[in-house]
Amino acid sequence: MLWSRGDTGRDVRELQARLRQAAWLFHGPTGRYDAPTEKAVRGFQAKRGLPRTGSVDAATWQRLVRMTREPGKWELYLMGGQPADTPDPRCRTGRVLCISKSSRTLRWMIDGRTLMTLPVRFGSRGTPTREGIFRVYWKSRHHVSTLYDSPMPYAMFFSGGQAVHYSADFAARGYAGASHGCVNVRDEAAIARLFGQVRKGDKVVVHW
Structure with missing residues (x-):
C-alpha cells in the first residue's frame, strides 16, 4: 500500500492534484489524505475495475499516472486557495471587478471595499485575456459562444468576446485547462450572486 487515509505530505498532494485532473476531486490539494480523497480514490478504482479499497496501491497509482500529467507547483500548492493580492489602485473607487492575473x-469591490473574492482562470498563450481598464457592456445569463459553441453562463462581457463567466470545465479540471480569453469562475453559486449585483457600465x- 502506498497511501491511505490519515497520510500527509507532498506525495498526497500529487495524488490529489492528479485526481483533480481526472475530475474525481474538486478541492485542494491539501496534502492530507482525508475522507473526500478516499471517496475519490474509491470512485476511480470502481470505474476502472480495481478493488474499491479507497487506499492507493501500486496498480491504482500506475493507472492514475498514465491518465494524467505531472502537476506543477501551482497545482500542488496554490490552487487549493490563493489569497488575493493587494487591489490595484485603479480598483479603489466606484464599482469594480478587480481581476488579478498574479x-x-x-x-468585486465597491468604493474600495471588497464584497466578494473568487478564484479565476484565464486564457491560454494563444488566446490571452486582455489586460487594462474596461467596462461591462453586456450581460447574458444563458449565453452560448457562437465561435466555440460552448456554454458561457452568467456572462459579463467587458472586451469584445471576452467575458467573466461560469466554467464547468474550470470546476472539473481546475487550472489544468484554460479559457479562450475569458475570465472563468468555477463557483456557480457565487457567480450567480455576482451576476445579480454587477451592472452594465x-x-x-x-x-x-
Whole structure:
C-alpha cells in the first residue's frame, strides 16, 4: 500500500492534484489524505475495475499516472486557495471587478471595499485575456459562444468576446485547462450572486 487515509505530505498532494485532473476531486490539494480523497480514490478504482479499497496501491497509482500529467507547483500548492493580492489602485473607487492575473483572483469591490473574492482562470498563450481598464457592456445569463459553441453562463462581457463567466470545465479540471480569453469562475453559486449585483457600465480592471 502506498497511501491511505490519515497520510500527509507532498506525495498526497500529487495524488490529489492528479485526481483533480481526472475530475474525481474538486478541492485542494491539501496534502492530507482525508475522507473526500478516499471517496475519490474509491470512485476511480470502481470505474476502472480495481478493488474499491479507497487506499492507493501500486496498480491504482500506475493507472492514475498514465491518465494524467505531472502537476506543477501551482497545482500542488496554490490552487487549493490563493489569497488575493493587494487591489490595484485603479480598483479603489466606484464599482469594480478587480481581476488579478498574479493571484488568479477576482475581487468585486465597491468604493474600495471588497464584497466578494473568487478564484479565476484565464486564457491560454494563444488566446490571452486582455489586460487594462474596461467596462461591462453586456450581460447574458444563458449565453452560448457562437465561435466555440460552448456554454458561457452568467456572462459579463467587458472586451469584445471576452467575458467573466461560469466554467464547468474550470470546476472539473481546475487550472489544468484554460479559457479562450475569458475570465472563468468555477463557483456557480457565487457567480450567480455576482451576476445579480454587477451592472452594465461597471468597471473591469485586469492586471498583474
